[in-house]
Amino acid sequence: MPHDHPSDATRCARAPEPPRTISEPLAPPIQLSSVYRIAGLDEVDALFDGRAEGFFYARDGHPNAAQLADKLAKLEGAEAGVVCASGMGAIAATILTLAEQGGRVLLSEGLYGKTTTLVARELARFGVTHGLFDPSRPETLRQALTAAPDARLVVAETLSNPLLRVCDLEGIGAVAREAGVPLMVDHTFAPLLCKPIAMGTTLVVHSLTKLIGGHADVTLGAVVGPRDLIARIHAVASTFGQTGNPFDSWLAMRGAVTLPLRVERTSLTALELARRLDAHPKVERTLYPGLVSHPDHALAKRQFPAGFGAMISFDAGGRDRADRLVRALRAIPLAPSLGDAQTTVSHPCTTSHRGQDPETLQRLGVTPGLIRVSVGLEDVEDLWADFAQALEFA
Known part of the structure; x- marks a missing residue:
């Protein structure tokens, strides 16, 4: 005989039947199940x-x-x-x-x-x-x-x-x-x-x-x-x-x-920010493929016709100056990742490349003063105002 009236404990334990519908969700639903029911x-x-x-x-x-x-x-x-x-x-x-x-x-x-x-x-x-x-x-x-x-x-x-x-x-x-x-x-x-x-x-x-x-x-x-x-x-x-x-x-x-919109916006902002960093007297070098000074600029122009991306690196001139600079930034956080909607900076020698052979890092150019910038969606003038005051402090 079928048991049509299970107990409360049984009802709580068992998954409910999916709702009947002739429509489908427009946004993909989150399906968190770790295991799936199979017929046989x-x-x-x-x-x-x-x-x-x-x-x-x-x-x-x-x-x-x-x-x-x-x-x-x-x-x-x-x-x-x-x-x-x-x-x-x-x-x-x-x-x-x-x-x-x-x-x-x-x-x-x-x-x-x-x-x-x-x-x-x-x-x-x-x-x-x-x-x-x-x-x-x-x-x-x-x-x-x-x-x-x-x-x-x-x-x-x-x-x-x-x-x-x-x-x-x-x-x-x-x-x-x-x-x-x-x-x-x-x-x-x-x-x-x-x-x-x-x-x-x-x-x-x-x-x-x-x-x-x-x-x-x-x-x-x-x-x-x-x-x-x-x-x-x-x-x-x-x-x-x-x-x-x-x-x-x-x-x-x-x-x-929103990736296409973010790539377009951050590429434009990063190019302008890189140009200003490159021209600043307290920046020893700026690395961005969109700059003529970049060693691979010609290749980058051919390979990236629509823009050069959101990432910039620049050398503040030693670990102490890099530390003072990131501490002086008012709104741009030091965060060891990239790609956020907000601009962040990181210090490769103490994060992504920590523990690597110092001689190899020096040969490649990953110096103690190197700072990596992940450009976000802010206005370029606001970003530059923060970098400019931090460079003066450093």
Whole structure:
């Protein structure tokens, strides 16, 4: 006999039936369930074998991550994507998929500190070696590949962190493709400024925490590329527990809505702010691809026709002066991230590149006085007034 009158305890414990509706929500809903109800064992087999579409456990996939991955893949002109718990999660999952004991990973010089640490320090413990090349000079990658027939992956950044060196995507992509080695490009600093996959890149990585999320309330990453390779990366990310959660995926989708407007606005503001910093007598050097003084300016003009992005770096002339400057800023906070709607500054030597070899940092130009600026949506005159008074104080 069916039991039509369950107890209060049973009613509280069981999920309610979904409401009947002939309409669909305009905004994507947040779906926080960590596990999914499946009709029977045949359906479980079908889901695992790829014969049916759906979800069973959130670490392996959920609707919000699937929607976000699809949006990012289409944005970059890729076949598929996977959402990870952070930008480093996406980078680590990709390298773990392609690297192996005795294999070599080739890194562009000046790469983000944690990426370098992952390969040169952590994966070295498991027999993975690495080499270096200059991302603005494709011939240096060709030389590195010739010297390393065991190369499994090439890693570069569209714009390097924090020196904003420009990767010659077409040149580097052609050399990697000729050698049959996948090229992964970290595109975090340059969403919408160019399309790396169309220029020869195999995989594109984003820290969605930054410019795509756009509001300093997300910790998430993603990698997009060929469907078969993304499937392998997705399996590794699930096994290592590196996949992203539903709420942050939903937030990143919301942030992506205004990305084109933010990229356009911050690129214009950053160019003007960089020009003023470059002309200030108390700034030792200013690094911004839109400046004629930048070593990769000609390449940047060709590769980024619509603007040069939101990131600026400048040297205040030593750690003490950098410290006085950030303390003197009245409205611009020191915050070790980037991409927020409000302008922030960071100090690479004590944050993103902390613990790196001091001699290497000096050689690359990551000096104790270097300050990185993430330009937000404020009026440029308000930003300059704050920087100008802080420079005088410093």
